[in-house]
Amino acid sequence: MSKKQNKEKEEIPQDDIPGNESAEKITIAEDDISEEKVEKTEEEKNQNIIKALEDENSSLKDQILRKQAESDNYRKRILREKEDSIKYGNSNLLLDLITIIDDFERAIKSTQDSSDAESFHSGIELIEKQFVSMLDRNWSLKRMVAVGEEFDPQLHEALGMEESSDYEKQTVLEDYQSGYILHDRVLRPAKVKVAMPKVVSPESETVSDK
Secondary structure, three states: OOHHHHHHHHOOOHHHOOOHHHHHHHHHHHHHHHHHHHHHHHHHHHHHHHHHHHHHHHHHHHHHHHHHHHHHHHHHHHHHHHHHHHHHOOHHHHHHHHHHHHHHHHHHHHHHOOOOHHHHHHHHHHHHHHHHHHHHHHHOEEEOOOOOOEOOOOOEEEEEEEEEOOOOOOEEEEEEEOOEEEOOEEEEOEEEEEEEEOOOOHHHHHHHHO
């Protein structure tokens, strides 16, 4: 081959080479397919994320509904227990009172066969003592002992007063109505008569000295 033929061969443009255009088209087609695959993969990934979020959202809704139902049931149960507590809260006290009523019934029946007033009186006194003892023991309700005690406006309500030289301070003479203390609080003050120390004037002291 001559040098001229070699030179012509070397100068042939690449675009004129048979089959080169097809190779470029194949390359472009492969790139398009790759991009489609990437887009499809991204779309599937997004769909998976969306589905996962929807599932999580549904699960949270279910949890909220269950919690709300539990809260409603708890509130209803508390209200029901509160109503029952108010309605039946005095059951134990009433049972104790029923026992005392039984004692009164027995005392009344005993007088039907006997006219012994003294025996009836003793029975009533016994029931009263048992009643007071039960209230103190089971319910911390104590009856005040007022007579002979110093007058205390926190414990006593004075319905009458009487001057007396026998006392140096205001003292309860008579208990018209018993007072009661529940635990450490005055439930009802005692209604009493109070002795007031007699004030001696200087003139009377002078006269008595003479």
